[in-house]
Amino acid sequence: MDWIDMRSDTVTKPTLEMRAAMASAEVGDDVYQDDPTTNRLEARAAELLGFEAALFITSGTMGNQLALMCNTRRGDEVIAGAECHIVMHEVGAAAVLSGANIRQIPYENGLPVPARIEAAIRPDDIHEPRTALVCMENALANGRVVPLDTMREIYTLAHAHGIPVHLDGARIFNAAVALGVDVKELTQYTDTLTCCLSKGLCAPVGAVFAGSREMVERARRYRKMLGGGMRQNGILAAAGLLALEKMPERLHVDHENARYMASLLQNVPGITLDLDSVEINMVFCKIDRELPFLEALPERMREHGVLIGGYEGGEFRFVTNHGVSRKDVEHTVAALQTVLSE
Ligand SMILES: Cc1ncc(COP(=O)(O)O)c(C=O)c1O
Missing domain, CATH: 3.90.1150.10 (Aspartate Aminotransferase, domain 1)
Known part of the structure:
Protein backbone atom coordinates (compact mmCIF):
# COMPACT_ATOMS: atom_id res chain seq x y z
CA MET A 1 0.00 0.00 0.00
CA ASP A 2 1.17 3.53 -0.80
CA TRP A 3 0.69 5.30 2.49
CA ILE A 4 0.42 9.05 2.79
CA ASP A 5 2.98 9.49 5.54
CA MET A 6 2.68 12.73 7.47
CA ARG A 7 4.28 11.54 10.72
CA SER A 8 7.51 13.43 10.03
CA ASP A 9 9.91 14.57 7.30
CA THR A 10 12.30 11.88 8.55
CA VAL A 11 10.21 9.37 6.57
CA THR A 12 11.43 10.72 3.22
CA LYS A 13 13.17 8.15 1.04
CA PRO A 14 16.23 8.68 -1.15
CA THR A 15 15.48 9.89 -4.68
CA LEU A 16 16.35 7.72 -7.70
CA GLU A 17 19.29 10.05 -8.39
CA MET A 18 20.53 9.47 -4.83
CA ARG A 19 20.27 5.70 -5.22
CA ALA A 20 22.25 5.85 -8.48
CA ALA A 21 24.92 8.09 -6.90
CA MET A 22 25.16 5.71 -3.93
CA ALA A 23 25.64 2.71 -6.22
CA SER A 24 28.54 4.32 -8.05
CA ALA A 25 30.12 6.24 -5.15
CA GLU A 26 33.89 6.17 -4.87
CA VAL A 27 34.77 5.04 -1.33
CA GLY A 28 37.68 4.56 1.07
CA ASP A 29 38.16 4.20 4.82
CA ASP A 30 36.81 7.39 6.35
CA VAL A 31 38.45 6.78 9.73
CA TYR A 32 41.74 7.28 7.82
CA GLN A 33 40.00 10.23 6.11
CA ASP A 34 40.50 8.31 2.86
CA ASP A 35 36.94 8.33 1.61
CA PRO A 36 36.85 10.77 -1.34
CA THR A 37 33.06 11.11 -1.43
CA THR A 38 32.84 11.85 2.29
CA ASN A 39 35.69 14.35 1.95
CA ARG A 40 33.80 16.07 -0.87
CA LEU A 41 30.59 16.19 1.16
CA GLU A 42 32.40 17.68 4.16
CA ALA A 43 34.16 20.33 2.07
CA ARG A 44 30.95 21.26 0.26
CA ALA A 45 28.92 21.36 3.49
CA ALA A 46 31.49 23.69 5.09
CA GLU A 47 31.35 25.97 2.05
CA LEU A 48 27.55 26.03 1.72
CA LEU A 49 26.95 26.47 5.44
CA GLY A 50 29.70 29.07 5.96
CA PHE A 51 32.17 27.28 8.26
CA GLU A 52 35.88 26.37 8.14
CA ALA A 53 35.15 22.65 8.34
CA ALA A 54 32.43 20.04 8.60
CA LEU A 55 32.13 16.41 9.66
CA PHE A 56 29.74 13.76 8.32
CA ILE A 57 27.93 12.16 11.27
CA THR A 58 25.23 9.59 11.80
CA SER A 59 22.38 11.77 13.03
CA GLY A 60 21.20 15.12 14.29
CA THR A 61 21.25 13.83 17.83
CA MET A 62 24.92 12.91 17.46
CA GLY A 63 25.68 16.43 16.17
CA ASN A 64 24.03 18.12 19.13
CA GLN A 65 25.73 15.82 21.60
CA LEU A 66 29.12 16.37 19.93
CA ALA A 67 28.58 20.11 20.44
CA LEU A 68 27.91 19.53 24.14
CA MET A 69 30.89 17.16 24.52
CA CYS A 70 33.21 19.61 22.73
CA ASN A 71 32.15 22.63 24.76
CA THR A 72 31.53 21.40 28.31
CA ARG A 73 33.28 19.88 31.32
CA ARG A 74 31.47 17.74 33.90
CA GLY A 75 29.19 19.91 36.04
CA ASP A 76 28.91 22.70 33.48
CA GLU A 77 25.58 24.17 32.50
CA VAL A 78 24.16 24.49 29.00
CA ILE A 79 21.38 26.96 28.26
CA ALA A 80 18.68 25.63 25.94
CA GLY A 81 15.00 26.17 25.13
CA ALA A 82 12.71 24.17 27.41
CA GLU A 83 10.96 22.56 24.43
CA CYS A 84 13.98 22.02 22.20
CA HIS A 85 15.10 18.68 20.80
CA ILE A 86 18.19 18.49 23.05
CA VAL A 87 15.94 18.70 26.12
CA MET A 88 12.93 16.73 24.93
CA HIS A 89 14.13 14.06 22.54
CA GLU A 90 17.77 13.13 23.14
CA VAL A 91 17.21 10.57 25.89
CA GLY A 92 18.90 12.67 28.57
CA ALA A 93 22.22 12.30 26.72
CA ALA A 94 23.66 15.57 28.06
CA ALA A 95 23.79 14.06 31.54
CA VAL A 96 25.17 10.73 30.37
CA LEU A 97 27.74 11.80 27.79
CA SER A 98 28.85 15.23 29.00
CA GLY A 99 27.85 15.24 32.67
CA ALA A 100 26.29 18.60 31.88
CA ASN A 101 23.22 20.19 33.36
CA ILE A 102 20.71 21.85 31.06
CA ARG A 103 19.17 25.16 32.14
CA GLN A 104 15.83 25.12 30.36
CA ILE A 105 14.46 28.47 29.26
CA PRO A 106 10.73 28.69 28.43
CA TYR A 107 9.73 30.24 25.09
CA GLU A 108 7.21 33.06 24.77
CA ASN A 109 4.58 32.58 22.06
CA GLY A 110 6.62 29.64 20.83
CA LEU A 111 9.86 31.60 20.38
CA PRO A 112 13.03 32.14 22.45
CA VAL A 113 13.47 35.40 24.34
CA PRO A 114 17.04 36.80 24.42
CA ALA A 115 16.54 38.60 27.75
CA ARG A 116 15.54 35.34 29.45
CA ILE A 117 18.67 33.67 28.10
CA GLU A 118 20.89 36.49 29.31
CA ALA A 119 19.28 36.36 32.76
CA ALA A 120 20.12 32.64 32.96
CA ILE A 121 23.86 33.12 32.43
CA ARG A 122 25.61 32.31 35.70
CA PRO A 123 27.83 34.77 37.52
CA ASP A 124 31.41 33.75 38.35
CA ASP A 125 30.51 32.30 41.75
CA ILE A 126 32.09 29.28 43.44
CA HIS A 127 28.62 27.96 44.35
CA GLU A 128 27.22 27.92 40.84
CA PRO A 129 27.87 25.85 37.75
CA ARG A 130 29.78 27.43 34.87
CA THR A 131 27.60 28.42 31.90
CA ALA A 132 29.52 26.75 29.09
CA LEU A 133 27.25 26.91 26.04
CA VAL A 134 24.11 28.54 24.69
CA CYS A 135 22.06 26.33 22.35
CA MET A 136 19.68 27.67 19.76
CA GLU A 137 17.40 25.73 17.43
CA ASN A 138 16.14 26.90 14.00
CA ALA A 139 13.68 25.95 12.66
CA LEU A 140 12.22 25.04 16.05
CA ALA A 141 10.80 21.58 16.72
CA ASN A 142 7.44 23.34 17.25
CA GLY A 143 7.48 24.41 13.58
CA ARG A 144 8.28 28.05 14.26
CA VAL A 145 11.16 30.00 12.72
CA VAL A 146 13.41 32.17 14.87
CA PRO A 147 13.83 35.62 13.24
CA LEU A 148 17.34 36.72 12.25
CA ASP A 149 17.29 39.63 14.73
CA THR A 150 16.61 37.24 17.61
CA MET A 151 19.45 34.96 16.52
CA ARG A 152 21.80 37.94 16.27
CA GLU A 153 20.77 39.15 19.73
CA ILE A 154 21.32 35.74 21.34
CA TYR A 155 24.69 35.24 19.62
CA THR A 156 25.86 38.73 20.57
CA LEU A 157 24.85 38.47 24.21
CA ALA A 158 26.39 35.01 24.59
CA HIS A 159 29.68 36.20 23.09
CA ALA A 160 29.63 39.33 25.28
CA HIS A 161 29.75 36.88 28.22
CA GLY A 162 32.46 34.78 26.51
CA ILE A 163 30.09 31.86 25.90
CA PRO A 164 30.03 29.94 22.59
CA VAL A 165 26.79 29.20 20.73
CA HIS A 166 25.59 25.96 19.14
CA LEU A 167 22.74 25.89 16.64
CA ASP A 168 20.59 22.80 16.20
CA GLY A 169 19.85 23.39 12.55
CA ALA A 170 18.26 20.01 11.90
CA ARG A 171 15.94 22.02 9.64
CA ILE A 172 18.19 25.01 8.95
CA PHE A 173 17.29 25.02 5.25
CA ASN A 174 13.58 25.12 6.11
CA ALA A 175 14.29 28.16 8.29
CA ALA A 176 16.30 29.84 5.51
CA VAL A 177 13.53 29.18 2.96
CA ALA A 178 10.88 30.51 5.35
CA LEU A 179 12.90 33.67 5.98
CA GLY A 180 13.79 34.04 2.30
CA VAL A 181 17.54 34.30 3.00
CA ASP A 182 20.69 32.35 2.18
CA VAL A 183 21.42 29.78 4.86
CA LYS A 184 24.69 31.59 5.72
CA GLU A 185 22.66 34.58 6.95
CA LEU A 186 21.51 32.31 9.78
CA THR A 187 24.68 30.33 10.40
CA GLN A 188 26.74 33.49 10.89
CA TYR A 189 25.15 33.63 14.35
CA THR A 190 26.57 30.39 15.69
CA ASP A 191 29.95 28.81 16.43
CA THR A 192 28.88 25.23 15.70
CA LEU A 193 25.99 23.78 13.74
CA THR A 194 24.12 20.52 13.34
CA CYS A 195 22.39 20.20 9.96
CA CYS A 196 20.36 17.09 9.11
CA LEU A 197 20.47 15.53 5.65
CA SER A 198 17.89 12.82 6.25
CA LYS A 199 14.80 14.88 7.04
CA GLY A 200 13.14 16.99 4.33
CA LEU A 201 16.31 16.69 2.22
CA CYS A 202 15.70 12.96 1.59
CA ALA A 203 19.13 11.43 2.27
CA PRO A 204 18.68 7.97 3.80
CA VAL A 205 21.12 8.57 6.68
CA GLY A 206 23.25 11.31 8.11
CA ALA A 207 23.84 14.82 9.30
CA VAL A 208 26.68 17.30 9.32
CA PHE A 209 28.45 18.92 12.27
CA ALA A 210 30.15 22.19 11.26
CA GLY A 211 32.38 24.73 12.97
CA SER A 212 35.96 25.93 13.17
CA ARG A 213 38.67 23.50 12.02
CA GLU A 214 39.74 23.03 15.64
CA MET A 215 36.22 22.29 16.85
CA VAL A 216 35.58 19.82 14.05
CA GLU A 217 38.81 17.93 14.85
CA ARG A 218 37.72 17.74 18.49
CA ALA A 219 34.32 16.45 17.35
CA ARG A 220 36.01 13.85 15.13
CA ARG A 221 37.60 12.27 18.22
CA TYR A 222 34.30 12.25 20.09
CA ARG A 223 32.51 10.82 17.04
CA LYS A 224 34.99 7.92 17.14
CA MET A 225 34.37 7.52 20.87
CA LEU A 226 30.62 7.24 20.22
CA GLY A 227 31.14 4.53 17.61
CA GLY A 228 30.59 6.89 14.70
CA GLY A 229 33.76 6.06 12.71
CA MET A 230 31.90 4.67 9.74
CA ARG A 231 34.56 3.46 7.25
CA GLN A 232 33.21 3.32 3.64
CA ASN A 233 30.49 5.85 4.30
CA GLY A 234 30.98 7.52 0.93
CA ILE A 235 27.99 5.42 -0.11
CA LEU A 236 25.91 7.49 2.31
CA ALA A 237 27.76 10.74 1.67
CA ALA A 238 26.93 10.46 -2.05
CA ALA A 239 23.25 10.80 -1.18
CA GLY A 240 24.09 13.51 1.36
CA LEU A 241 25.83 15.58 -1.31
CA LEU A 242 22.73 15.50 -3.49
CA ALA A 243 20.60 16.34 -0.44
CA LEU A 244 22.67 19.47 0.10
CA GLU A 245 22.98 20.50 -3.53
CA LYS A 246 19.53 19.80 -4.88
CA MET A 247 16.91 19.44 -2.19
CA PRO A 248 16.80 22.81 -0.37
CA GLU A 249 15.44 24.46 -3.52
C1 LIG B 1 15.03 19.99 15.90
C2 LIG B 1 15.65 18.63 15.81
N1 LIG B 1 16.93 18.47 16.20
C3 LIG B 1 17.55 17.28 16.14
C4 LIG B 1 16.91 16.17 15.66
C5 LIG B 1 17.61 14.84 15.70
O1 LIG B 1 17.85 14.27 14.50
P1 LIG B 1 18.08 12.67 14.37
O2 LIG B 1 16.73 12.08 14.33
O3 LIG B 1 18.82 12.58 13.07
O4 LIG B 1 18.90 12.25 15.52
C6 LIG B 1 15.57 16.27 15.24
C7 LIG B 1 14.85 15.07 14.74
O5 LIG B 1 13.72 15.09 14.35
C8 LIG B 1 14.93 17.53 15.32
O6 LIG B 1 13.64 17.69 14.97
Whole structure:
Protein backbone atom coordinates (compact mmCIF):
# COMPACT_ATOMS: atom_id res chain seq x y z
CA MET A 1 0.00 0.00 0.00
CA ASP A 2 1.17 3.53 -0.80
CA TRP A 3 0.69 5.30 2.49
CA ILE A 4 0.42 9.05 2.79
CA ASP A 5 2.98 9.49 5.54
CA MET A 6 2.68 12.73 7.47
CA ARG A 7 4.28 11.54 10.72
CA SER A 8 7.51 13.43 10.03
CA ASP A 9 9.91 14.57 7.30
CA THR A 10 12.30 11.88 8.55
CA VAL A 11 10.21 9.37 6.57
CA THR A 12 11.43 10.72 3.22
CA LYS A 13 13.17 8.15 1.04
CA PRO A 14 16.23 8.68 -1.15
CA THR A 15 15.48 9.89 -4.68
CA LEU A 16 16.35 7.72 -7.70
CA GLU A 17 19.29 10.05 -8.39
CA MET A 18 20.53 9.47 -4.83
CA ARG A 19 20.27 5.70 -5.22
CA ALA A 20 22.25 5.85 -8.48
CA ALA A 21 24.92 8.09 -6.90
CA MET A 22 25.16 5.71 -3.93
CA ALA A 23 25.64 2.71 -6.22
CA SER A 24 28.54 4.32 -8.05
CA ALA A 25 30.12 6.24 -5.15
CA GLU A 26 33.89 6.17 -4.87
CA VAL A 27 34.77 5.04 -1.33
CA GLY A 28 37.68 4.56 1.07
CA ASP A 29 38.16 4.20 4.82
CA ASP A 30 36.81 7.39 6.35
CA VAL A 31 38.45 6.78 9.73
CA TYR A 32 41.74 7.28 7.82
CA GLN A 33 40.00 10.23 6.11
CA ASP A 34 40.50 8.31 2.86
CA ASP A 35 36.94 8.33 1.61
CA PRO A 36 36.85 10.77 -1.34
CA THR A 37 33.06 11.11 -1.43
CA THR A 38 32.84 11.85 2.29
CA ASN A 39 35.69 14.35 1.95
CA ARG A 40 33.80 16.07 -0.87
CA LEU A 41 30.59 16.19 1.16
CA GLU A 42 32.40 17.68 4.16
CA ALA A 43 34.16 20.33 2.07
CA ARG A 44 30.95 21.26 0.26
CA ALA A 45 28.92 21.36 3.49
CA ALA A 46 31.49 23.69 5.09
CA GLU A 47 31.35 25.97 2.05
CA LEU A 48 27.55 26.03 1.72
CA LEU A 49 26.95 26.47 5.44
CA GLY A 50 29.70 29.07 5.96
CA PHE A 51 32.17 27.28 8.26
CA GLU A 52 35.88 26.37 8.14
CA ALA A 53 35.15 22.65 8.34
CA ALA A 54 32.43 20.04 8.60
CA LEU A 55 32.13 16.41 9.66
CA PHE A 56 29.74 13.76 8.32
CA ILE A 57 27.93 12.16 11.27
CA THR A 58 25.23 9.59 11.80
CA SER A 59 22.38 11.77 13.03
CA GLY A 60 21.20 15.12 14.29
CA THR A 61 21.25 13.83 17.83
CA MET A 62 24.92 12.91 17.46
CA GLY A 63 25.68 16.43 16.17
CA ASN A 64 24.03 18.12 19.13
CA GLN A 65 25.73 15.82 21.60
CA LEU A 66 29.12 16.37 19.93
CA ALA A 67 28.58 20.11 20.44
CA LEU A 68 27.91 19.53 24.14
CA MET A 69 30.89 17.16 24.52
CA CYS A 70 33.21 19.61 22.73
CA ASN A 71 32.15 22.63 24.76
CA THR A 72 31.53 21.40 28.31
CA ARG A 73 33.28 19.88 31.32
CA ARG A 74 31.47 17.74 33.90
CA GLY A 75 29.19 19.91 36.04
CA ASP A 76 28.91 22.70 33.48
CA GLU A 77 25.58 24.17 32.50
CA VAL A 78 24.16 24.49 29.00
CA ILE A 79 21.38 26.96 28.26
CA ALA A 80 18.68 25.63 25.94
CA GLY A 81 15.00 26.17 25.13
CA ALA A 82 12.71 24.17 27.41
CA GLU A 83 10.96 22.56 24.43
CA CYS A 84 13.98 22.02 22.20
CA HIS A 85 15.10 18.68 20.80
CA ILE A 86 18.19 18.49 23.05
CA VAL A 87 15.94 18.70 26.12
CA MET A 88 12.93 16.73 24.93
CA HIS A 89 14.13 14.06 22.54
CA GLU A 90 17.77 13.13 23.14
CA VAL A 91 17.21 10.57 25.89
CA GLY A 92 18.90 12.67 28.57
CA ALA A 93 22.22 12.30 26.72
CA ALA A 94 23.66 15.57 28.06
CA ALA A 95 23.79 14.06 31.54
CA VAL A 96 25.17 10.73 30.37
CA LEU A 97 27.74 11.80 27.79
CA SER A 98 28.85 15.23 29.00
CA GLY A 99 27.85 15.24 32.67
CA ALA A 100 26.29 18.60 31.88
CA ASN A 101 23.22 20.19 33.36
CA ILE A 102 20.71 21.85 31.06
CA ARG A 103 19.17 25.16 32.14
CA GLN A 104 15.83 25.12 30.36
CA ILE A 105 14.46 28.47 29.26
CA PRO A 106 10.73 28.69 28.43
CA TYR A 107 9.73 30.24 25.09
CA GLU A 108 7.21 33.06 24.77
CA ASN A 109 4.58 32.58 22.06
CA GLY A 110 6.62 29.64 20.83
CA LEU A 111 9.86 31.60 20.38
CA PRO A 112 13.03 32.14 22.45
CA VAL A 113 13.47 35.40 24.34
CA PRO A 114 17.04 36.80 24.42
CA ALA A 115 16.54 38.60 27.75
CA ARG A 116 15.54 35.34 29.45
CA ILE A 117 18.67 33.67 28.10
CA GLU A 118 20.89 36.49 29.31
CA ALA A 119 19.28 36.36 32.76
CA ALA A 120 20.12 32.64 32.96
CA ILE A 121 23.86 33.12 32.43
CA ARG A 122 25.61 32.31 35.70
CA PRO A 123 27.83 34.77 37.52
CA ASP A 124 31.41 33.75 38.35
CA ASP A 125 30.51 32.30 41.75
CA ILE A 126 32.09 29.28 43.44
CA HIS A 127 28.62 27.96 44.35
CA GLU A 128 27.22 27.92 40.84
CA PRO A 129 27.87 25.85 37.75
CA ARG A 130 29.78 27.43 34.87
CA THR A 131 27.60 28.42 31.90
CA ALA A 132 29.52 26.75 29.09
CA LEU A 133 27.25 26.91 26.04
CA VAL A 134 24.11 28.54 24.69
CA CYS A 135 22.06 26.33 22.35
CA MET A 136 19.68 27.67 19.76
CA GLU A 137 17.40 25.73 17.43
CA ASN A 138 16.14 26.90 14.00
CA ALA A 139 13.68 25.95 12.66
CA LEU A 140 12.22 25.04 16.05
CA ALA A 141 10.80 21.58 16.72
CA ASN A 142 7.44 23.34 17.25
CA GLY A 143 7.48 24.41 13.58
CA ARG A 144 8.28 28.05 14.26
CA VAL A 145 11.16 30.00 12.72
CA VAL A 146 13.41 32.17 14.87
CA PRO A 147 13.83 35.62 13.24
CA LEU A 148 17.34 36.72 12.25
CA ASP A 149 17.29 39.63 14.73
CA THR A 150 16.61 37.24 17.61
CA MET A 151 19.45 34.96 16.52
CA ARG A 152 21.80 37.94 16.27
CA GLU A 153 20.77 39.15 19.73
CA ILE A 154 21.32 35.74 21.34
CA TYR A 155 24.69 35.24 19.62
CA THR A 156 25.86 38.73 20.57
CA LEU A 157 24.85 38.47 24.21
CA ALA A 158 26.39 35.01 24.59
CA HIS A 159 29.68 36.20 23.09
CA ALA A 160 29.63 39.33 25.28
CA HIS A 161 29.75 36.88 28.22
CA GLY A 162 32.46 34.78 26.51
CA ILE A 163 30.09 31.86 25.90
CA PRO A 164 30.03 29.94 22.59
CA VAL A 165 26.79 29.20 20.73
CA HIS A 166 25.59 25.96 19.14
CA LEU A 167 22.74 25.89 16.64
CA ASP A 168 20.59 22.80 16.20
CA GLY A 169 19.85 23.39 12.55
CA ALA A 170 18.26 20.01 11.90
CA ARG A 171 15.94 22.02 9.64
CA ILE A 172 18.19 25.01 8.95
CA PHE A 173 17.29 25.02 5.25
CA ASN A 174 13.58 25.12 6.11
CA ALA A 175 14.29 28.16 8.29
CA ALA A 176 16.30 29.84 5.51
CA VAL A 177 13.53 29.18 2.96
CA ALA A 178 10.88 30.51 5.35
CA LEU A 179 12.90 33.67 5.98
CA GLY A 180 13.79 34.04 2.30
CA VAL A 181 17.54 34.30 3.00
CA ASP A 182 20.69 32.35 2.18
CA VAL A 183 21.42 29.78 4.86
CA LYS A 184 24.69 31.59 5.72
CA GLU A 185 22.66 34.58 6.95
CA LEU A 186 21.51 32.31 9.78
CA THR A 187 24.68 30.33 10.40
CA GLN A 188 26.74 33.49 10.89
CA TYR A 189 25.15 33.63 14.35
CA THR A 190 26.57 30.39 15.69
CA ASP A 191 29.95 28.81 16.43
CA THR A 192 28.88 25.23 15.70
CA LEU A 193 25.99 23.78 13.74
CA THR A 194 24.12 20.52 13.34
CA CYS A 195 22.39 20.20 9.96
CA CYS A 196 20.36 17.09 9.11
CA LEU A 197 20.47 15.53 5.65
CA SER A 198 17.89 12.82 6.25
CA LYS A 199 14.80 14.88 7.04
CA GLY A 200 13.14 16.99 4.33
CA LEU A 201 16.31 16.69 2.22
CA CYS A 202 15.70 12.96 1.59
CA ALA A 203 19.13 11.43 2.27
CA PRO A 204 18.68 7.97 3.80
CA VAL A 205 21.12 8.57 6.68
CA GLY A 206 23.25 11.31 8.11
CA ALA A 207 23.84 14.82 9.30
CA VAL A 208 26.68 17.30 9.32
CA PHE A 209 28.45 18.92 12.27
CA ALA A 210 30.15 22.19 11.26
CA GLY A 211 32.38 24.73 12.97
CA SER A 212 35.96 25.93 13.17
CA ARG A 213 38.67 23.50 12.02
CA GLU A 214 39.74 23.03 15.64
CA MET A 215 36.22 22.29 16.85
CA VAL A 216 35.58 19.82 14.05
CA GLU A 217 38.81 17.93 14.85
CA ARG A 218 37.72 17.74 18.49
CA ALA A 219 34.32 16.45 17.35
CA ARG A 220 36.01 13.85 15.13
CA ARG A 221 37.60 12.27 18.22
CA TYR A 222 34.30 12.25 20.09
CA ARG A 223 32.51 10.82 17.04
CA LYS A 224 34.99 7.92 17.14
CA MET A 225 34.37 7.52 20.87
CA LEU A 226 30.62 7.24 20.22
CA GLY A 227 31.14 4.53 17.61
CA GLY A 228 30.59 6.89 14.70
CA GLY A 229 33.76 6.06 12.71
CA MET A 230 31.90 4.67 9.74
CA ARG A 231 34.56 3.46 7.25
CA GLN A 232 33.21 3.32 3.64
CA ASN A 233 30.49 5.85 4.30
CA GLY A 234 30.98 7.52 0.93
CA ILE A 235 27.99 5.42 -0.11
CA LEU A 236 25.91 7.49 2.31
CA ALA A 237 27.76 10.74 1.67
CA ALA A 238 26.93 10.46 -2.05
CA ALA A 239 23.25 10.80 -1.18
CA GLY A 240 24.09 13.51 1.36
CA LEU A 241 25.83 15.58 -1.31
CA LEU A 242 22.73 15.50 -3.49
CA ALA A 243 20.60 16.34 -0.44
CA LEU A 244 22.67 19.47 0.10
CA GLU A 245 22.98 20.50 -3.53
CA LYS A 246 19.53 19.80 -4.88
CA MET A 247 16.91 19.44 -2.19
CA PRO A 248 16.80 22.81 -0.37
CA GLU A 249 15.44 24.46 -3.52
CA ARG A 250 12.26 22.35 -3.34
CA LEU A 251 11.47 22.83 0.36
CA HIS A 252 9.18 25.75 -0.46
CA VAL A 253 6.79 23.15 -1.96
CA ASP A 254 6.48 21.40 1.42
CA HIS A 255 5.92 24.77 3.11
CA GLU A 256 3.19 25.72 0.60
CA ASN A 257 1.52 22.33 1.09
CA ALA A 258 1.57 22.81 4.86
CA ARG A 259 -0.09 26.21 4.59
CA TYR A 260 -2.61 24.79 2.14
CA MET A 261 -3.39 22.00 4.58
CA ALA A 262 -3.76 24.47 7.45
CA SER A 263 -6.12 26.62 5.38
CA LEU A 264 -8.30 23.55 4.66
CA LEU A 265 -8.21 22.35 8.28
CA GLN A 266 -9.33 25.76 9.47
CA ASN A 267 -12.73 25.07 7.90
CA VAL A 268 -13.19 21.67 9.51
CA PRO A 269 -15.59 21.92 12.49
CA GLY A 270 -13.90 20.88 15.74
CA ILE A 271 -10.36 21.68 14.56
CA THR A 272 -8.50 24.76 15.75
CA LEU A 273 -5.12 26.00 14.64
CA ASP A 274 -3.17 29.20 14.23
CA LEU A 275 -2.49 29.75 10.53
CA ASP A 276 0.23 32.32 11.33
CA SER A 277 2.23 29.67 13.19
CA VAL A 278 2.57 27.55 10.02
CA GLU A 279 5.98 28.73 8.85
CA ILE A 280 7.68 25.58 7.56
CA ASN A 281 6.41 22.06 6.75
CA MET A 282 4.55 21.45 10.01
CA VAL A 283 0.92 21.95 10.93
CA PHE A 284 -0.11 21.65 14.58
CA CYS A 285 -3.79 21.59 15.49
CA LYS A 286 -6.13 20.87 18.37
CA ILE A 287 -9.13 18.61 17.92
CA ASP A 288 -12.17 19.25 20.04
CA ARG A 289 -12.70 15.64 21.18
CA GLU A 290 -12.01 13.64 24.32
CA LEU A 291 -9.86 10.62 25.06
CA PRO A 292 -9.94 7.80 24.02
CA PHE A 293 -11.05 9.16 20.61
CA LEU A 294 -7.91 11.28 20.35
CA GLU A 295 -5.60 8.37 21.15
CA ALA A 296 -7.35 6.21 18.58
CA LEU A 297 -7.21 8.81 15.80
CA PRO A 298 -3.93 7.61 14.20
CA GLU A 299 -5.39 4.11 13.90
CA ARG A 300 -8.60 5.47 12.33
CA MET A 301 -6.56 7.49 9.83
CA ARG A 302 -4.64 4.35 8.84
CA GLU A 303 -7.93 2.93 7.58
CA HIS A 304 -7.88 5.81 5.07
CA GLY A 305 -4.26 5.18 4.06
CA VAL A 306 -2.84 8.06 6.11
CA LEU A 307 -0.12 7.81 8.76
CA ILE A 308 -0.04 10.51 11.41
CA GLY A 309 1.77 10.92 14.72
CA GLY A 310 0.13 10.38 18.10
CA TYR A 311 -1.71 12.82 20.32
CA GLU A 312 1.00 14.79 22.15
CA GLY A 313 0.86 17.89 24.31
CA GLY A 314 -2.84 18.34 23.49
CA GLU A 315 -2.13 18.55 19.75
CA PHE A 316 -1.66 16.62 16.54
CA ARG A 317 1.20 17.33 14.14
CA PHE A 318 1.12 16.85 10.37
CA VAL A 319 4.40 17.14 8.46
CA THR A 320 4.43 17.67 4.70
CA ASN A 321 7.42 16.22 2.90
CA HIS A 322 8.83 15.06 -0.44
CA GLY A 323 6.41 12.11 -0.53
CA VAL A 324 3.29 14.21 0.11
CA SER A 325 1.56 15.99 -2.78
CA ARG A 326 -1.18 18.62 -2.75
CA LYS A 327 -3.65 15.86 -3.62
CA ASP A 328 -2.41 13.84 -0.64
CA VAL A 329 -3.08 16.87 1.55
CA GLU A 330 -6.63 17.06 0.24
CA HIS A 331 -7.12 13.32 0.82
CA THR A 332 -5.81 13.63 4.39
CA VAL A 333 -8.12 16.52 5.26
CA ALA A 334 -11.11 14.71 3.71
CA ALA A 335 -10.24 11.55 5.68
CA LEU A 336 -10.02 13.55 8.89
CA GLN A 337 -13.37 15.13 8.18
CA THR A 338 -14.92 11.68 7.62
CA VAL A 339 -13.43 10.25 10.84
CA LEU A 340 -14.62 13.28 12.83
CA SER A 341 -18.14 13.02 11.44
CA GLU A 342 -18.57 9.30 12.20
C1 LIG B 1 15.03 19.99 15.90
C2 LIG B 1 15.65 18.63 15.81
N1 LIG B 1 16.93 18.47 16.20
C3 LIG B 1 17.55 17.28 16.14
C4 LIG B 1 16.91 16.17 15.66
C5 LIG B 1 17.61 14.84 15.70
O1 LIG B 1 17.85 14.27 14.50
P1 LIG B 1 18.08 12.67 14.37
O2 LIG B 1 16.73 12.08 14.33
O3 LIG B 1 18.82 12.58 13.07
O4 LIG B 1 18.90 12.25 15.52
C6 LIG B 1 15.57 16.27 15.24
C7 LIG B 1 14.85 15.07 14.74
O5 LIG B 1 13.72 15.09 14.35
C8 LIG B 1 14.93 17.53 15.32
O6 LIG B 1 13.64 17.69 14.97
